[in-house]
Amino acid sequence: xxxxxxxxFAEYMESRANVMRRTAYLLCGDWHRAEDLVQxxxxxxxxxxxxxxxxxxxxxxxxxxxxxxxxxxxxxxxxRRETPVDALPEVPADxxxxxxxxxxxxxxxxxxxxxxxxxxxxxxxxxxxxxxARAMRCTQGTVxxxxxxxxxxxxxxxxxxxxxxxxxxxxxxxxxx
Amino acid sequence: MNxxxxxxxxxxxxxxxxxxxxxxxxxxxxxxxxxxxxxxxxRLAAGAGVAAGVVAVALGATALAGPSALFGGPDLxxxxxxxxxxxxxxxxxxxxxxxPYSTTTTRTSPSTDAPAARIALPANDPKTASVLSQxxxxxxxxxxxxxxxxxxxxxxxxxxxxxxxxxEAELKDSQGLGAFRIEVFKxxxxxxxxxxxxxxxxAVVLTCEPVDLGEMPDRRRVNGFFSAIKTAAEIxxxxxxxxxDGIEIVATSTNTRLGIGGVSRAGPTLSKASLxxxxxxxxxxxx
Numbered sequence: 278x279x280x281x282x283x284x285x286f287a288e289y290m291e292s293r294a295n296v297m298r299r300t301a302y303l304l305c306g307d308w309h310r311a312e313d314l315v316q317x318x319x320x321x322x323x324x325x326x327x328x329x330x331x332x333x334x335x336x337x338x339x340x341x342x343x344x345x346x347x348x349x350x351x352x353x354x355x356x357r358r359e360t361p362v363d364a365l366p367e368v369p370a371d372x373x374x375x376x377x378x379x380x381x382x383x384x385x386x387x388x389x390x391x392x393x394x395x396x397x398x399x400x401x402x403x404x405x406x407x408x409x410a411r412a413m414r415c416t417q418g419t420v421x422x423x424x425x426x427x428x429x430x431x432x433x434x435x436x437x438x439x440x441x442x443x444x445x446x447x448x449x450x451x452x453x454x
Numbered sequence: 455m456n457x458x459x460x461x462x463x464x465x466x467x468x469x470x471x472x473x474x475x476x477x478x479x480x481x482x483x484x485x486x487x488x489x490x491x492x493x494x495x496x497r498l499a500a501g502a503g504v505a506a507g508v509v510a511v512a513l514g515a516t517a518l519a520g521p522s523a524l525f526g527g528p529d530l531x532x533x534x535x536x537x538x539x540x541x542x543x544x545x546x547x548x549x550x551x552x553x554p555y556s557t558t559t560t561r562t563s564p565s566t567d568a569p570a571a572r573i574a575l576p577a578n579d580p581k582t583a584s585v586l587s588q589x590x591x592x593x594x595x596x597x598x599x600x601x602x603x604x605x606x607x608x609x610x611x612x613x614x615x616x617x618x619x620x621x622e623a624e625l626k627d628s629q630g631l632g633a634f635r636i637e638v639f640k641x642x643x644x645x646x647x648x649x650x651x652x653x654x655x656x657a658v659v660l661t662c663e664p665v666d667l668g669e670m671p672d673r674r675r676v677n678g679f680f681s682a683i684k685t686a687a688e689i690x691x692x693x694x695x696x697x698x699d700g701i702e703i704v705a706t707s708t709n710t711r712l713g714i715g716g717v718s719r720a721g722p723t724l725s726k727a728s729l730x731x732x733x734x735x736x737x738x739x740x741x
Contacts, residue, residue: 299475316488320492322489324492326489377470396464396468
Protein backbone atom coordinates (compact mmCIF):
# COMPACT_ATOMS: atom_id res chain seq x y z
CA UNK A 278 0.00 0.00 0.00
CA UNK A 279 2.69 2.45 1.10
CA UNK A 280 4.96 1.14 -1.65
CA UNK A 281 2.22 1.82 -4.23
CA UNK A 282 1.81 5.33 -2.91
CA UNK A 283 5.56 5.92 -3.05
CA UNK A 284 6.01 4.59 -6.57
CA UNK A 285 2.97 6.45 -7.94
CA PHE A 286 4.05 9.62 -6.26
CA ALA A 287 7.65 9.20 -7.47
CA GLU A 288 6.37 8.88 -11.02
CA TYR A 289 4.31 12.00 -10.66
CA MET A 290 7.24 13.89 -9.18
CA GLU A 291 9.53 12.75 -11.96
CA SER A 292 7.16 13.97 -14.63
CA ARG A 293 5.90 17.19 -13.03
CA ALA A 294 8.68 18.62 -10.87
CA ASN A 295 10.24 20.63 -13.71
CA VAL A 296 6.92 22.10 -14.78
CA MET A 297 6.09 23.00 -11.21
CA ARG A 298 9.48 24.63 -10.75
CA ARG A 299 8.99 26.87 -13.78
CA THR A 300 5.62 28.04 -12.51
CA ALA A 301 7.07 28.54 -9.04
CA TYR A 302 9.92 30.56 -10.53
CA LEU A 303 7.51 32.85 -12.34
CA LEU A 304 5.64 33.29 -9.07
CA CYS A 305 8.68 34.10 -6.92
CA GLY A 306 11.50 35.13 -9.29
CA ASP A 307 14.25 33.04 -7.72
CA TRP A 308 15.25 29.50 -8.67
CA HIS A 309 16.24 28.50 -5.13
CA ARG A 310 13.02 29.76 -3.67
CA ALA A 311 11.17 28.13 -6.52
CA GLU A 312 12.67 24.78 -5.51
CA ASP A 313 11.66 25.41 -1.92
CA LEU A 314 8.10 26.10 -3.05
CA VAL A 315 8.06 22.94 -5.15
CA GLN A 316 9.31 20.89 -2.23
CA UNK A 317 6.59 22.32 0.01
CA UNK A 318 3.98 21.54 -2.63
CA UNK A 319 5.30 18.02 -3.26
CA UNK A 320 5.35 17.22 0.45
CA UNK A 321 1.72 18.31 0.78
CA UNK A 322 0.79 16.37 -2.33
CA UNK A 323 2.40 13.25 -0.88
CA UNK A 324 0.29 13.59 2.27
CA UNK A 325 -2.95 13.97 0.32
CA UNK A 326 -1.93 11.61 -2.49
CA UNK A 327 -4.66 8.90 -2.26
CA UNK A 328 -7.48 11.46 -2.30
CA UNK A 329 -5.90 13.64 -5.01
CA UNK A 330 -5.08 10.65 -7.16
CA UNK A 331 -8.63 9.33 -6.81
CA UNK A 332 -10.12 12.71 -7.76
CA UNK A 333 -7.60 13.37 -10.50
CA UNK A 334 -6.91 16.79 -8.98
CA UNK A 335 -3.19 16.54 -8.33
CA UNK A 336 -2.12 19.31 -10.69
CA UNK A 337 -4.83 21.67 -9.51
CA UNK A 338 -3.81 21.06 -5.92
CA UNK A 339 -0.13 21.55 -6.72
CA UNK A 340 -0.87 24.93 -8.36
CA UNK A 341 -2.97 25.92 -5.40
CA UNK A 342 -0.17 25.10 -2.94
CA UNK A 343 2.44 26.86 -5.09
CA UNK A 344 0.36 30.02 -5.33
CA UNK A 345 -0.60 30.08 -1.67
CA UNK A 346 2.99 29.44 -0.56
CA UNK A 347 4.37 32.09 -2.94
CA UNK A 348 1.87 34.69 -1.72
CA UNK A 349 2.56 33.79 1.93
CA UNK A 350 6.29 34.08 1.29
CA UNK A 351 5.89 37.46 -0.37
CA UNK A 352 4.11 38.77 2.72
CA UNK A 353 7.11 38.09 4.88
CA UNK A 354 9.07 41.28 5.44
CA UNK A 355 12.44 39.90 4.42
CA UNK A 356 11.10 38.63 1.12
CA ARG A 357 9.39 41.85 0.13
CA ARG A 358 12.41 43.45 -1.42
CA GLU A 359 13.10 41.69 -4.67
CA THR A 360 16.77 41.47 -5.52
CA PRO A 361 17.08 40.85 -9.22
CA VAL A 362 20.59 39.93 -10.20
CA ASP A 363 22.41 41.05 -13.27
CA ALA A 364 23.42 37.60 -14.44
CA LEU A 365 21.10 34.85 -15.51
CA PRO A 366 22.10 31.36 -14.49
CA GLU A 367 24.31 29.11 -16.57
CA VAL A 368 22.76 28.14 -19.91
CA PRO A 369 24.11 30.22 -22.78
CA ALA A 370 21.65 32.33 -24.76
CA ASP A 371 21.92 35.21 -27.13
CA UNK A 372 22.37 38.64 -25.62
CA UNK A 373 19.10 40.03 -26.84
CA UNK A 374 17.09 37.19 -25.26
CA UNK A 375 18.96 37.74 -22.00
CA UNK A 376 18.08 41.43 -22.03
CA UNK A 377 14.46 40.61 -22.74
CA UNK A 378 14.36 38.01 -19.99
CA UNK A 379 15.92 40.45 -17.53
CA UNK A 380 13.37 43.11 -18.40
CA UNK A 381 10.44 40.75 -18.03
CA UNK A 382 11.82 39.33 -14.79
CA UNK A 383 12.17 42.78 -13.33
CA UNK A 384 8.72 43.76 -14.50
CA UNK A 385 7.24 40.62 -12.97
CA UNK A 386 9.12 41.23 -9.73
CA UNK A 387 7.55 44.67 -9.53
CA UNK A 388 4.03 43.22 -9.50
CA UNK A 389 2.25 42.54 -6.21
CA UNK A 390 2.04 38.81 -5.44
CA UNK A 391 -1.69 38.56 -6.23
CA UNK A 392 -1.42 40.23 -9.63
CA UNK A 393 1.61 38.19 -10.47
CA UNK A 394 -0.16 34.94 -9.55
CA UNK A 395 -3.19 35.92 -11.64
CA UNK A 396 -1.03 36.70 -14.69
CA UNK A 397 1.03 33.52 -14.35
CA UNK A 398 -1.94 31.24 -13.86
CA UNK A 399 -4.04 32.83 -16.59
CA UNK A 400 -1.36 33.25 -19.25
CA UNK A 401 1.39 30.77 -18.41
CA UNK A 402 -0.66 27.92 -17.00
CA UNK A 403 -3.46 28.80 -19.40
CA UNK A 404 -6.15 28.38 -16.76
CA UNK A 405 -9.65 29.75 -17.12
CA UNK A 406 -10.85 32.54 -14.84
CA UNK A 407 -12.80 29.96 -12.86
CA UNK A 408 -9.81 27.64 -12.43
CA UNK A 409 -7.56 30.55 -11.50
CA ALA A 410 -10.07 31.67 -8.88
CA ARG A 411 -10.07 28.18 -7.38
CA ALA A 412 -6.26 28.07 -7.30
CA MET A 413 -6.03 31.52 -5.71
CA ARG A 414 -9.01 30.89 -3.45
CA CYS A 415 -10.71 34.11 -4.44
CA THR A 416 -13.68 35.20 -6.53
CA GLN A 417 -13.68 35.26 -10.33
CA GLY A 418 -14.11 39.01 -10.16
CA THR A 419 -10.92 39.31 -8.15
CA VAL A 420 -9.07 37.21 -10.71
CA UNK A 421 -10.27 39.42 -13.55
CA UNK A 422 -9.30 42.63 -11.80
CA UNK A 423 -5.93 41.26 -10.59
CA UNK A 424 -5.06 39.96 -14.06
CA UNK A 425 -6.10 43.23 -15.70
CA UNK A 426 -4.08 45.30 -13.26
CA UNK A 427 -1.12 42.96 -13.62
CA UNK A 428 -1.18 43.21 -17.40
CA UNK A 429 -1.52 46.99 -17.27
CA UNK A 430 1.49 47.20 -14.96
CA UNK A 431 3.53 44.88 -17.19
CA UNK A 432 2.58 46.92 -20.24
CA UNK A 433 3.68 50.10 -18.54
CA UNK A 434 6.94 48.64 -17.28
CA UNK A 435 7.84 47.04 -20.61
CA UNK A 436 6.56 49.73 -22.93
CA UNK A 437 9.96 51.40 -23.25
CA UNK A 438 12.03 48.27 -23.47
CA UNK A 439 13.53 46.33 -26.33
CA UNK A 440 10.84 43.80 -25.74
CA UNK A 441 8.50 46.08 -27.65
CA UNK A 442 10.92 47.52 -30.13
CA UNK A 443 11.74 50.69 -28.35
CA UNK A 444 13.73 52.73 -30.84
CA UNK A 445 15.90 54.20 -28.13
CA UNK A 446 16.87 50.67 -27.14
CA UNK A 447 16.88 51.57 -23.48
CA UNK A 448 14.91 49.77 -20.86
CA UNK A 449 13.06 51.38 -18.00
CA UNK A 450 15.48 49.77 -15.63
CA UNK A 451 18.53 50.90 -17.53
CA UNK A 452 17.18 54.42 -17.37
CA UNK A 453 16.75 54.08 -13.64
CA UNK A 454 20.39 53.02 -13.14
CA MET B 455 3.30 51.83 -25.83
CA ASN B 456 4.11 50.34 -29.16
CA UNK B 457 1.46 47.65 -29.41
CA UNK B 458 -1.12 45.79 -27.38
CA UNK B 459 -0.41 42.61 -25.48
CA UNK B 460 -2.00 39.55 -26.87
CA UNK B 461 -2.30 36.32 -24.84
CA UNK B 462 0.41 34.65 -26.95
CA UNK B 463 2.73 37.62 -26.43
CA UNK B 464 2.45 37.31 -22.69
CA UNK B 465 3.06 33.60 -22.77
CA UNK B 466 6.14 34.16 -24.98
CA UNK B 467 7.40 36.84 -22.64
CA UNK B 468 7.00 34.58 -19.61
CA UNK B 469 8.70 31.85 -21.59
CA UNK B 470 11.78 34.01 -22.08
CA UNK B 471 12.10 34.29 -18.30
CA UNK B 472 12.15 30.55 -17.68
CA UNK B 473 14.08 29.85 -20.86
CA UNK B 474 17.45 29.41 -19.19
CA UNK B 475 16.85 27.30 -16.14
CA UNK B 476 19.53 25.74 -13.93
CA UNK B 477 19.62 22.00 -13.26
CA UNK B 478 17.09 20.65 -10.79
CA UNK B 479 18.40 20.22 -7.25
CA UNK B 480 15.37 18.64 -5.64
CA UNK B 481 16.19 15.32 -3.99
CA UNK B 482 13.29 12.98 -4.72
CA UNK B 483 14.02 10.68 -1.78
CA UNK B 484 14.08 13.53 0.72
CA UNK B 485 10.73 14.81 -0.56
CA UNK B 486 9.18 11.39 0.04
CA UNK B 487 10.78 11.24 3.48
CA UNK B 488 9.44 14.68 4.34
CA UNK B 489 6.00 13.58 3.16
CA UNK B 490 6.12 10.50 5.37
CA UNK B 491 7.14 12.64 8.37
CA UNK B 492 4.31 15.04 7.70
CA UNK B 493 1.88 12.12 7.39
CA UNK B 494 3.03 10.69 10.72
CA UNK B 495 2.63 14.07 12.41
CA UNK B 496 -0.88 14.46 11.05
CA ARG B 497 -1.87 10.99 12.20
CA LEU B 498 -0.48 11.65 15.66
CA ALA B 499 -2.24 15.00 15.86
CA ALA B 500 -5.48 13.41 14.66
CA GLY B 501 -5.17 10.69 17.33
CA ALA B 502 -4.56 13.29 20.02
CA GLY B 503 -7.50 15.35 18.75
CA VAL B 504 -9.85 12.35 18.88
CA ALA B 505 -8.71 11.54 22.42
CA ALA B 506 -9.21 15.16 23.50
CA GLY B 507 -12.65 15.15 21.86
CA VAL B 508 -13.67 11.98 23.72
CA VAL B 509 -12.54 13.49 27.03
CA ALA B 510 -14.38 16.74 26.26
CA VAL B 511 -17.59 14.88 25.36
CA ALA B 512 -17.36 12.75 28.50
CA LEU B 513 -16.82 15.79 30.70
CA GLY B 514 -19.60 17.67 28.94
CA ALA B 515 -22.03 14.78 29.39
CA THR B 516 -21.11 14.52 33.05
CA ALA B 517 -21.53 18.23 33.56
CA LEU B 518 -24.94 18.18 31.80
CA ALA B 519 -26.09 15.33 34.00
CA GLY B 520 -25.79 17.74 36.91
CA PRO B 521 -23.51 18.30 39.84
CA SER B 522 -24.75 15.17 41.60
CA ALA B 523 -23.32 13.05 38.80
CA LEU B 524 -20.11 15.01 38.91
CA PHE B 525 -19.66 14.58 42.65
CA GLY B 526 -20.83 11.01 43.07
CA GLY B 527 -24.63 11.30 43.36
CA PRO B 528 -26.88 11.92 46.37
CA ASP B 529 -25.92 10.75 49.80
CA LEU B 530 -27.54 7.32 50.17
CA UNK B 531 -26.53 6.79 53.80
CA UNK B 532 -24.37 4.02 55.11
CA UNK B 533 -24.59 0.67 53.41
CA UNK B 534 -26.27 -2.19 55.21
CA UNK B 535 -24.59 -5.51 55.90
CA UNK B 536 -25.88 -6.96 52.63
CA UNK B 537 -26.86 -10.55 51.91
CA UNK B 538 -24.75 -13.29 53.38
CA UNK B 539 -22.58 -14.97 50.80
CA UNK B 540 -20.52 -18.08 51.04
CA UNK B 541 -17.47 -18.60 49.01
CA UNK B 542 -15.27 -21.57 48.39
CA UNK B 543 -12.28 -19.42 47.81
CA UNK B 544 -10.42 -17.50 50.43
CA UNK B 545 -10.91 -13.78 50.92
CA UNK B 546 -9.02 -11.44 48.75
CA UNK B 547 -5.97 -9.87 50.22
CA UNK B 548 -6.99 -6.62 51.94
CA UNK B 549 -3.94 -4.81 50.65
CA UNK B 550 -2.50 -4.58 47.24
CA UNK B 551 1.22 -4.34 47.04
CA UNK B 552 3.02 -2.21 44.51
CA UNK B 553 6.53 -2.90 43.49
CA PRO B 554 8.86 -0.43 45.18
CA TYR B 555 9.82 2.58 43.06
CA SER B 556 12.98 1.76 41.30
CA THR B 557 15.82 4.10 42.05
CA THR B 558 18.05 2.52 39.47
CA THR B 559 19.16 5.05 36.91
CA THR B 560 19.21 4.18 33.25
CA ARG B 561 21.83 5.83 31.18
CA THR B 562 20.81 7.05 27.82
CA SER B 563 24.39 7.64 26.87
CA PRO B 564 26.51 4.69 25.83
CA SER B 565 27.47 2.46 28.72
CA THR B 566 30.68 3.11 30.59
CA ASP B 567 33.18 0.51 31.67
CA ALA B 568 32.98 1.62 35.28
CA PRO B 569 30.06 3.94 35.95
CA ALA B 570 30.42 5.72 39.25
CA ALA B 571 27.61 5.39 41.77
CA ARG B 572 25.17 8.24 41.61
CA ILE B 573 23.84 10.32 44.43
CA ALA B 574 20.16 10.56 43.59
CA LEU B 575 18.28 13.80 44.15
CA PRO B 576 15.33 13.07 46.41
CA ALA B 577 11.95 13.64 44.80
CA ASN B 578 9.78 16.50 46.14
CA ASP B 579 12.66 17.93 48.11
CA PRO B 580 13.51 21.64 48.42
CA LYS B 581 17.07 20.86 47.38
CA THR B 582 15.84 19.27 44.16
CA ALA B 583 13.66 22.28 43.44
CA SER B 584 16.60 24.58 44.04
CA VAL B 585 18.95 22.63 41.75
CA LEU B 586 16.25 22.47 39.08
CA SER B 587 15.68 26.19 39.16
CA GLN B 588 19.42 26.90 39.03
CA UNK B 589 19.96 24.72 35.96
CA UNK B 590 16.84 26.03 34.25
CA UNK B 591 18.03 29.59 34.89
CA UNK B 592 21.55 28.84 33.66
CA UNK B 593 20.36 27.31 30.38
CA UNK B 594 17.65 29.87 29.67
CA UNK B 595 20.00 32.81 30.41
CA UNK B 596 22.62 31.60 27.94
CA UNK B 597 20.88 29.62 25.22
CA UNK B 598 23.62 27.22 24.08
CA UNK B 599 21.86 26.07 20.91
CA UNK B 600 23.05 27.24 17.49
CA UNK B 601 20.79 29.86 15.89
CA UNK B 602 19.58 27.50 13.18
CA UNK B 603 18.29 24.85 15.59
CA UNK B 604 14.85 25.73 16.90
CA UNK B 605 13.85 23.81 20.03
CA UNK B 606 10.36 22.30 20.26
CA UNK B 607 8.93 23.13 22.75
CA UNK B 608 10.45 26.58 22.46
CA UNK B 609 11.55 26.81 26.08
CA UNK B 610 12.38 23.29 27.18
CA UNK B 611 12.81 22.87 30.95
CA UNK B 612 14.69 20.45 33.16
CA UNK B 613 12.69 17.98 35.20
CA UNK B 614 13.73 15.70 38.01
CA UNK B 615 14.20 12.23 36.54
CA UNK B 616 16.04 9.09 37.58
CA UNK B 617 17.66 10.82 40.52
CA UNK B 618 19.04 13.63 38.40
CA UNK B 619 17.82 16.32 36.02
CA UNK B 620 16.67 15.80 32.48
CA UNK B 621 15.73 18.19 29.69
CA GLU B 622 14.19 16.77 26.54
CA ALA B 623 13.18 18.51 23.34
CA GLU B 624 13.25 18.16 19.59
CA LEU B 625 15.47 20.38 17.52
CA LYS B 626 14.22 21.60 14.18
CA ASP B 627 16.41 22.76 11.34
CA SER B 628 16.26 22.68 7.56
CA GLN B 629 16.73 18.89 7.57
CA GLY B 630 13.87 18.22 9.96
CA LEU B 631 13.50 17.20 13.59
CA GLY B 632 15.83 15.27 15.86
CA ALA B 633 15.68 14.39 19.54
CA PHE B 634 17.87 16.33 21.97
CA ARG B 635 18.49 15.61 25.63
CA ILE B 636 20.57 17.01 28.49
CA GLU B 637 21.00 15.01 31.68
CA VAL B 638 22.75 16.18 34.84
CA PHE B 639 23.77 13.82 37.65
CA LYS B 640 25.89 13.88 40.74
CA UNK B 641 28.20 10.92 41.22
CA UNK B 642 30.15 9.80 44.26
CA UNK B 643 33.39 10.24 42.37
CA UNK B 644 34.24 11.30 38.84
CA UNK B 645 33.62 8.52 36.31
CA UNK B 646 36.45 6.91 34.47
CA UNK B 647 36.54 4.84 31.33
CA UNK B 648 35.46 5.42 27.80
CA UNK B 649 31.69 5.74 27.34
CA UNK B 650 31.71 4.40 23.81
CA UNK B 651 30.56 0.85 24.22
CA UNK B 652 26.92 0.34 23.35
CA UNK B 653 24.72 -2.40 24.78
CA UNK B 654 23.55 -3.17 21.26
CA UNK B 655 25.65 -5.64 19.33
CA UNK B 656 24.54 -4.04 16.05
CA ALA B 657 25.98 -0.69 17.06
CA VAL B 658 28.92 0.74 15.18
CA VAL B 659 31.14 3.24 16.96
CA LEU B 660 31.79 6.01 14.46
CA THR B 661 33.72 8.27 16.83
CA CYS B 662 34.99 7.84 20.35
CA GLU B 663 37.38 10.46 21.57
CA PRO B 664 38.30 12.41 24.68
CA VAL B 665 37.47 16.11 24.71
CA ASP B 666 39.27 18.78 26.67
CA LEU B 667 36.65 20.77 28.54
CA GLY B 668 38.99 23.15 30.36
CA GLU B 669 39.35 23.38 34.09
CA MET B 670 37.38 24.23 37.21
CA PRO B 671 38.03 27.53 39.02
CA ASP B 672 40.34 25.57 41.37
CA ARG B 673 42.31 24.52 38.29
CA ARG B 674 41.29 20.87 38.35
CA ARG B 675 40.84 19.48 34.82
CA VAL B 676 37.37 18.74 33.47
CA ASN B 677 37.27 15.59 31.37
CA GLY B 678 34.90 14.86 28.57
CA PHE B 679 34.18 12.31 25.92
CA PHE B 680 32.42 12.57 22.59
CA SER B 681 30.95 9.56 20.85
CA ALA B 682 29.03 8.99 17.64
CA ILE B 683 27.32 5.62 17.58
CA LYS B 684 25.30 4.18 14.73
CA THR B 685 22.70 1.49 15.33
CA ALA B 686 21.05 0.54 12.05
CA ALA B 687 20.08 3.95 10.60
CA GLU B 688 19.94 5.67 14.01
CA ILE B 689 22.94 7.84 14.86
CA UNK B 690 23.52 9.23 18.34
CA UNK B 691 25.99 11.98 19.18
CA UNK B 692 26.81 12.10 22.88
CA UNK B 693 29.01 14.57 24.75
CA UNK B 694 29.72 13.57 28.34
CA UNK B 695 31.32 15.97 30.80
CA UNK B 696 32.85 14.59 34.01
CA UNK B 697 33.69 17.26 36.50
CA UNK B 698 36.09 16.56 39.35
CA ASP B 699 33.35 17.54 41.82
CA GLY B 700 31.30 14.54 40.61
CA ILE B 701 28.84 16.44 38.43
CA GLU B 702 28.19 14.64 35.16
CA ILE B 703 26.47 16.41 32.28
CA VAL B 704 25.46 14.34 29.25
CA ALA B 705 24.14 16.03 26.11
CA THR B 706 22.69 13.83 23.38
CA SER B 707 21.48 14.60 19.87
CA THR B 708 20.03 12.01 17.53
CA ASN B 709 18.45 11.70 14.10
CA THR B 710 15.27 10.18 15.50
CA ARG B 711 12.03 11.71 16.74
CA LEU B 712 11.58 12.14 20.46
CA GLY B 713 9.13 9.63 21.91
CA ILE B 714 8.10 8.45 18.46
CA GLY B 715 11.30 6.82 17.31
CA GLY B 716 12.07 6.22 13.69
CA VAL B 717 14.87 7.87 11.81
CA SER B 718 13.78 11.32 10.70
CA ARG B 719 16.90 12.77 9.13
CA ALA B 720 20.31 11.78 7.79
CA GLY B 721 22.31 12.73 10.89
CA PRO B 722 21.85 14.19 14.38
CA THR B 723 20.99 17.87 14.59
CA LEU B 724 23.95 18.86 16.76
CA SER B 725 27.60 18.30 16.02
CA LYS B 726 30.40 17.75 18.47
CA ALA B 727 31.11 21.50 18.74
CA SER B 728 27.48 22.35 19.49
CA LEU B 729 27.21 19.61 22.12
CA UNK B 730 30.44 20.80 23.71
CA UNK B 731 28.88 24.24 24.03
CA UNK B 732 25.80 22.68 25.61
CA UNK B 733 27.66 20.86 28.38
CA UNK B 734 29.82 23.90 29.11
CA UNK B 735 26.90 26.33 29.30
CA UNK B 736 25.84 26.06 32.95
CA UNK B 737 29.36 26.81 34.14
CA UNK B 738 29.80 25.53 37.67
CA UNK B 739 26.30 25.68 39.07
CA UNK B 740 26.37 24.14 42.57
CA UNK B 741 24.49 20.91 43.25
